[in-house]
Amino acid sequence: MAHNSVANADRNAPPITRILAEFVSNHPSKGWDDTVEHEAHRTFLNWLGCAIGAARHPAVSAALAAMQEFEPAGQATIPGRSERLDMGGAALLNGISSHTFDFDDTHLKTLVHPAGPVASAILALAEKTGASGRDIVDSLVLGIDVACRLGAGMYPEHYDRGWHITGSTGVLGAAAGCARLLRLDTERTAMALGIAASQPIGLREQFGTMTKPFHPGAAARAGLTAALMAKHGFTSSPRALEAARGYMQVVSVRQDWNKVTEALGERFEISFNSYKPFACGVVIHPFIDGCAQLRTAGLDPDDIESVELKAHSLVLELTGKTSPTNGLEGKFSVYHGCAAGFVFGVAGEAEFADEIVARADMVALRGKVSATVDDRIGPAAADITVTCKDGRRLHVFVEHAVGSLERPMTDAHLESKFDSLVVPMLGASKASRLKSLCWSLSGLDSMNGLCETARP
Amino acid sequence: MAHNSVANADRNAPPITRILAEFVSNHPSKGWDDTVEHEAHRTFLNWLGCAIGAARHPAVSAALAAMQEFEPAGQATIPGRSERLDMGGAALLNGISSHTFDFDDTHLKTLVHPAGPVASAILALAEKTGASGRDIVDSLVLGIDVACRLGAGMYPEHYDRGWHITGSTGVLGAAAGCARLLRLDTERTAMALGIAASQPIGLREQFGTMTKPFHPGAAARAGLTAALMAKHGFTSSPRALEAARGYMQVVSVRQDWNKVTEALGERFEISFNSYKPFACGVVIHPFIDGCAQLRTAGLDPDDIESVELKAHSLVLELTGKTSPTNGLEGKFSVYHGCAAGFVFGVAGEAEFADEIVARADMVALRGKVSATVDDRIGPAAADITVTCKDGRRLHVFVEHAVGSLERPMTDAHLESKFDSLVVPMLGASKASRLKSLCWSLSGLDSMNGLCETARP
Numbered sequence: 001m002a003h004n005s006v007a008n009a010d011r012n013a014p015p016i017t018r019i020l021a022e023f024v025s026n027h028p029s030k031g032w033d034d035t036v037e038h039e040a041h042r043t044f045l046n047w048l049g050c051a052i053g054a055a056r057h058p059a060v061s062a063a064l065a066a067m068q069e070f071e072p073a074g075q076a077t078i079p080g081r082s083e084r085l086d087m088g089g090a091a092l093l094n095g096i097s098s099h100t101f102d103f104d105d106t107h108l109k110t111l112v113h114p115a116g117p118v119a120s121a122i123l124a125l126a127e128k129t130g131a132s133g134r135d136i137v138d139s140l141v142l143g144i145d146v147a148c149r150l151g152a153g154m155y156p157e158h159y160d161r162g163w164h165i166t167g168s169t170g171v172l173g174a175a176a177g178c179a180r181l182l183r184l185d186t187e188r189t190a191m192a193l194g195i196a197a198s199q200p201i202g203l204r205e206q207f208g209t210m211t212k213p214f215h216p217g218a219a220a221r222a223g224l225t226a227a228l229m230a231k232h233g234f235t236s237s238p239r240a241l242e243a244a245r246g247y248m249q250v251v252s253v254r255q256d257w258n259k260v261t262e263a264l265g266e267r268f269e270i271s272f273n274s275y276k277p278f279a280c281g282v283v284i285h286p287f288i289d290g291c292a293q294l295r296t297a298g299l300d301p302d303d304i305e306s307v308e309l310k311a312h313s314l315v316l317e318l319t320g321k322t323s324p325t326n327g328l329e330g331k332f333s334v335y336h337g338c339a340a341g342f343v344f345g346v347a348g349e350a351e352f353a354d355e356i357v358a359r360a361d362m363v364a365l366r367g368k369v370s371a372t373v374d375d376r377i378g379p380a381a382a383d384i385t386v387t388c389k390d391g392r393r394l395h396v397f398v399e400h401a402v403g404s405l406e407r408p409m410t411d412a413h414l415e416s417k418f419d420s421l422v423v424p425m426l427g428a429s430k431a432s433r434l435k436s437l438c439w440s441l442s443g444l445d446s447m448n449g450l451c452e453t454a455r456p
Numbered sequence: 457m458a459h460n461s462v463a464n465a466d467r468n469a470p471p472i473t474r475i476l477a478e479f480v481s482n483h484p485s486k487g488w489d490d491t492v493e494h495e496a497h498r499t500f501l502n503w504l505g506c507a508i509g510a511a512r513h514p515a516v517s518a519a520l521a522a523m524q525e526f527e528p529a530g531q532a533t534i535p536g537r538s539e540r541l542d543m544g545g546a547a548l549l550n551g552i553s554s555h556t557f558d559f560d561d562t563h564l565k566t567l568v569h570p571a572g573p574v575a576s577a578i579l580a581l582a583e584k585t586g587a588s589g590r591d592i593v594d595s596l597v598l599g600i601d602v603a604c605r606l607g608a609g610m611y612p613e614h615y616d617r618g619w620h621i622t623g624s625t626g627v628l629g630a631a632a633g634c635a636r637l638l639r640l641d642t643e644r645t646a647m648a649l650g651i652a653a654s655q656p657i658g659l660r661e662q663f664g665t666m667t668k669p670f671h672p673g674a675a676a677r678a679g680l681t682a683a684l685m686a687k688h689g690f691t692s693s694p695r696a697l698e699a700a701r702g703y704m705q706v707v708s709v710r711q712d713w714n715k716v717t718e719a720l721g722e723r724f725e726i727s728f729n730s731y732k733p734f735a736c737g738v739v740i741h742p743f744i745d746g747c748a749q750l751r752t753a754g755l756d757p758d759d760i761e762s763v764e765l766k767a768h769s770l771v772l773e774l775t776g777k778t779s780p781t782n783g784l785e786g787k788f789s790v791y792h793g794c795a796a797g798f799v800f801g802v803a804g805e806a807e808f809a810d811e812i813v814a815r816a817d818m819v820a821l822r823g824k825v826s827a828t829v830d831d832r833i834g835p836a837a838a839d840i841t842v843t844c845k846d847g848r849r850l851h852v853f854v855e856h857a858v859g860s861l862e863r864p865m866t867d868a869h870l871e872s873k874f875d876s877l878v879v880p881m882l883g884a885s886k887a888s889r890l891k892s893l894c895w896s897l898s899g900l901d902s903m904n905g906l907c908e909t910a911r912p
Binding site for chain 2: 003005013058059062065066069070071072073075086087088109127160161162163167194195197198199201202203204205206208209211214215218222225229231232233235236237239240243244245246247249250253289368388443
């Protein structure tokens with residue numbers, strides 16, 4: 001049975017605080033291959049689109065109002081908003097906005113959403129410090145590596161028990177990324193990791209409330225602050241991550257030290273990052289994908305007589321709402337997901353708007369969809385059979401949905417997703433310029449132009 | 457055996473988030489007897505003295521330099537310093553300074569140092585909001601009650617495992633205190649507690665580094681921010697504290713729900729707060745106390761031939777350094793503690809200065825002290841026998857040291873301690889005025905005069 005008593009503590013843990021600090025401070029700039037480098041650009045583009053898309057959400061506005069009580073200096077941009085905040089406030093807001101639609105990236109091995117804490121922190125720091133795009137890419141890759149490796153060393157026990165792993169490991173990723181951006185030496189990087197280690201953030205109980213996206217935001221701000229404190233000589237335990245009463249042993253009943261350090265500097269966890277094509281829970285994705293494939297093949301929603309789904313039991317357990325009455329409920333309805341796939345071919349935030357979920361044709365189409373449990377179908381797969389009014393029967397089986405590691409979103413997909421999030425906020429011209437800036441991120445002299453373009 | 461798996465979660469926990477939120481938002485102002493009211497004044501005085509005393513410590517200066525990178529507005533005073541910071545930065549700094557000397561208050565049932573997170577947060581908020589002294593006292597009592605009650609519900613397992621309970625429960629106490637000061641209604645107070653619940657702060661591994669006092673500071677800032685976010689409508693789980701994947705079940709293997717709520721509003725945990733008379737580990741206190749008693753009775757250190765201590769084994773295990781070479785080592789030397797008692801009659805921060813520990817007469821006096829283990833003597837007691845050069849033998853047995861709940865510091869003791877911390881920083885005149893202001897705290901129209909006086 002799992003235990004969590006200091007009497008059972010591992011007192012011979014490897015010095016992972018020092019190992020990670022050396023890695024973060026010493027690994028060469030662009031010390032990885034082109035696929036890693038390209039994935040970093042995709043991660044940044046996806047993160048920025050999500051952050052801008054949700055920038056006017058009530059969660060973001062409420063947090064902004066709270067931050068304004070501090071009368072902050074306007075040091076940093078909040079993508080998608082005209083207001084500016086100090087670096088800490090911007091890190092918080094950017095982390096909140098990027099996770100609010102649950103549409104950001106996922107490191108599937110750990111369920112960490114790594115860009116939220118890491119990119120939010122380093123972009124908030126970049127304008128004031130004059131960081132280049134190269135610095136940003138380096139800090140992003142290294143910060144994400146730290147967060148995901150720590151996550152891998154504690155997954156799944158840590159997550160299962162109730163930690164929202166995005167925040168609890170993200171604070172370390174943000175500290176690592178900011179330490180790198182500030183060019184801290186190994187010793188001060190270790191201190192930054194140590195200060196951050198005392199601040200694991202996030203409970204799964206908060207899912208469904210604004211505090212869920214608060215977690216990557218608070219992690220970004222705490223990690224950034226930890227790095228700044230270390231820069232000025234603030235000290236922490238050099239064994240803060242691994243000691244018997246240190247981070248990993250306190251917040252998880254199991255530690256796999258090897259997963260934290262194996263192939264460090266050779267394999268980069270950002271390579272295993274994935275991006276959601278649809279703004280809802282991942283088990284609906286293959287169904288939306290399959291219905292959209294039928295639409296692309298020429299199926300007109302008006303021709304549909306009935307639809308039979310075969311789905312793993314988990315799909316209906318999680319997303320079995322037959323009659324959703326608003327957008328949020330729509331995200332938990334595989335029936336609405338199918339209707340969106342048939343009618344729109346996409347299922348972004350707009351297709352989960354309250355008015356779309358309530359639209360008469362969508363209600364009618366959902367009513368034609370029935371589902372049966374078949375656990376021979378995997379939980380990440382979908383089996384869809386459409387009977388048309390003219391008697392035709394169409395069948396599609398989706399083994400891996402678009403967005404999975406097996407069928408990753410193409411760059412073009414990511415651009416479409418970005419447009420769906422950014423065009424309504426900033427217009428097509430700025431969206432287009434931002435995409436170019438993201439793809440050329442590593443060559444930017446500073447982040448000022450990108451930040452300027454990201455404001456309304 | 458202790459477990460920490462969600463499969464074993466308690467799904468029938470009482471609604472403590474709501475219960476505590478109702479209590480914090482609805483309990484009448486000064487809804488307690490005069491002894492509680494007076495203890496609140498003592499707690500505030502002791503906290504302020506500790507905060508001012510350490511205000512120029514390198515830990516505080518490093519954190520201040522980091523905060524200044526945010527170019528903050530000068531909203532709030534940092535007692536003992538001329539610089540001002542925004543409310544969040546001031547909460548952080550005040551929490552750090554008040555805990556840096558390990559000289560602050562202790563809720564002995566839980567080992568929570570409650571004023572650090574709570575008073576640091578509410579004073580930082582007070583200048584901007586125009587809070588009265590009455591508001592401060594109410595918020596302090598209620599905030600401390602929340603932190604200590606949550607601590608009692610998880611102690612000792614939570615602390616034993618490695619959480620620095622002052623920060624991990626202090627963030628809730630700070631949120632509660634700030635919610636009260638902001639006059640949030642019950643629902644928003646519950647949201648503030650919920651946002652704070654996602655941010656337990658503090659690892660015992662950090663003891664001995666600057667990150668130890670960072671814990672109450674970070675807790676103060678996070679609690680204050682949580683209350684401001686709730687004020688502006690930010691949401692969290694209304695069962696954040698008690699749910700299966702909520703705060704108490706995630707950060708502790710055991711929950712005693714009854715200890716959180718028993719006699720709520722009738723018994724106030726601040727009544728069990730204690731204050732250290734000496735700036736060192738508590739097991740040395742009875743020895744310093746006994747030697748100081750002999751000094752008061754007329755013993756001249758020059759008359760001492762030899763000193764025999766009988767001590768519980770724990771005392772020598774923790775504080776058995778015979779030849780300390782600097783101030784920090786002096787805090788772990790029962791021999792230096794006795795010499796300070798004989799020579800000065802007190803053992804504040806000044807008596808643990810490097811130059812005092814190294815002084816020839818102190819070295820010589822320490823050399824005359826020997827100790828033997830006797831486990832019939834309790835770990836909180838001391839047995840001291842002095843042989844004088846003229847052949848006299850003096851004996852003193854201290855069952856409970858001054859500062860224990862059995863022999864609490866008198867108000868006069870607390871004033872002396874305050875002076876020892878504040879006079880070197882601000883001078884005797886300001887120290888005297890501050891003491892008056894602290895004793896009349898509940899009648900102050902605003903905190904502006906006190907804050908003004910607390911600056912150099």
